[in-house]
Amino acid sequence: MTADQGGWDGPEPDRLYVITRGRSGPSGPGVFDLVTLIVSLAEPTPAMQPEHAAILRLCRSPLSVAEVSAYLELPTSVVTVLLADLLDDGRIEARAAVPAAELPDRALLEAVIHGLQRL
Amino acid sequence: MDYSGSDTVVGPASADLLPDTVTTAVKVVIVGGFGVGKTTLVGAVSEIRPLTTEETMTQAGVGVDDPTGVERKTSTTVAMDFGRISISDKLVLYVFGTPGQERFWFLWNGLFEGALGAVVLVDTRRLEVSFEVIGRLEDRGVPFVVAVNGFPEAPSYPLDELRQALDLPSEVPIVACDARSRESSRNTLMALMHYLYELAAPPAG
Ligand SMILES: Nc1nc2c(ncn2[C@@H]2O[C@H](COP(=O)(O)OP(=O)(O)O)[C@@H](O)[C@H]2O)c(=O)[nH]1
Ligand SMILES: [Mg+2]
Numbered sequence: 001m002t003a004d005q006g007g008w009d010g011p012e013p014d015r016l017y018v019i020t021r022g023r024s025g026p027s028g029p030g031v032f033d034l035v036t037l038i039v040s041l042a043e044p045t046p047a048m049q050p051e052h053a054a055i056l057r058l059c060r061s062p063l064s065v066a067e068v069s070a071y072l073e074l075p076t077s078v079v080t081v082l083l084a085d086l087l088d089d090g091r092i093e094a095r096a097a098v099p100a101a102e103l104p105d106r107a108l109l110e111a112v113i114h115g116l117q118r119l
Numbered sequence: 120m121d122y123s124g125s126d127t128v129v130g131p132a133s134a135d136l137l138p139d140t141v142t143t144a145v146k147v148v149i150v151g152g153f154g155v156g157k158t159t160l161v162g163a164v165s166e167i168r169p170l171t172t173e174e175t176m177t178q179a180g181v182g183v184d185d186p187t188g189v190e191r192k193t194s195t196t197v198a199m200d201f202g203r204i205s206i207s208d209k210l211v212l213y214v215f216g217t218p219g220q221e222r223f224w225f226l227w228n229g230l231f232e233g234a235l236g237a238v239v240l241v242d243t244r245r246l247e248v249s250f251e252v253i254g255r256l257e258d259r260g261v262p263f264v265v266a267v268n269g270f271p272e273a274p275s276y277p278l279d280e281l282r283q284a285l286d287l288p289s290e291v292p293i294v295a296c297d298a299r300s301r302e303s304s305r306n307t308l309m310a311l312m313h314y315l316y317e318l319a320a321p322p323a324g
Contacts, residue, residue, distance in 0.1 A: 035144035061136040070170035115206030
């Protein structure tokens with residue numbers, strides 16, 4: 001279901017509540033942007049919460065927060081809580097997006113233009 | 120879903136893996152009303168099969184205490200499509216499509232924060248949504264270009280007439296687009312990048 005149609009199509013709220021143990025993600029801009037790249041620094045262990053293990057498996061190659069959310073089929077607000085746990089434990093690296101409120105510089109834009117030309 | 124097995128979560132296909140050299144990701148947002156071609160445009164330029172991510176909106180002030188003492192909040196979930204374009208071995212661009220109607224603006228905080236800019240996709244049959252979106256982007260200071268998606272049954276106006284109708288400042292680019300075409304969609308993103316380039320300060324020194 002797309003946003004345009006509205007409505008609930010994801011996992012039930014109760015399950016999400018259990019996954020995060022009742023914690024909710026930061027409401028404002030936090031550590032994680034939708035395009036912060038996540039890279040695993042550790043292997044999953046059997047003792048880990050399954051969602052944490054799944055993230056470590058997914059992020060063996062860099063993956064954006066939005067992609068992690070899409071593959072786990074979990075809302076980004078839940079995913080960022082899980083990512084914060086892993087970051088605190090030093091199990092992932094977060095490659096931060098270009099800082100907000102900073103105008104992109106011309107070198108960056110030139111690179112993007114260059115890349116688009118090859119598309 | 121059960122995450123306990125090693126392969127219960129289907130991740131990216133091996134061809135879709137980003138190299139470990141990628142250090143920076145940037146994003147742009149495609150915004151417009153229902154059926155204007157956002158999903159089509161994302162799919163046209165994306166190197167991966169477009170994905171869907173969910174955002175939840177927690178309704179303010181409706182937390183309820185139930186007898187177990189567990190606080191519950193009601194939330195609404197909205198899905199967004201997005202795609203990816205590898206720019207270089209260090210840089211990757213994400214393209215998000217998001218609905219423009221006011222009731223979805225709660226999505227905008229995380230989305231436009233740090234975005235390079237936006238493409239307002241316009242359907243000439245329904246200009247009202249575009250008005251709202253353009254006003255909102257201007258308020259937030261998000262740079263944008265306007266792309267007019269040509270539908271066969273839609274009235275076709277010269278772009279300068281549309282500029283007037285939309286009350287667009289003269290510096291804001293307005294381009295024609297066919298979201299079904301990779302080249303046309305790519306050119307639309309390119310128009311945004313060239314505009315951003317003009318806005319960006321030349322390097323110091
Ligand atoms: N003629 C024409 N049809 C389009 C164009 N872009 C999208 N469509 C069609 O319009 C419909 C809605 O497009 P979609 O991308 O789902 O719109 P969204 O709601 O903004 O994501 C689909 O059937 C598309 O094939 C376009 O540029 N020209
Ligand atoms: Mg869509």
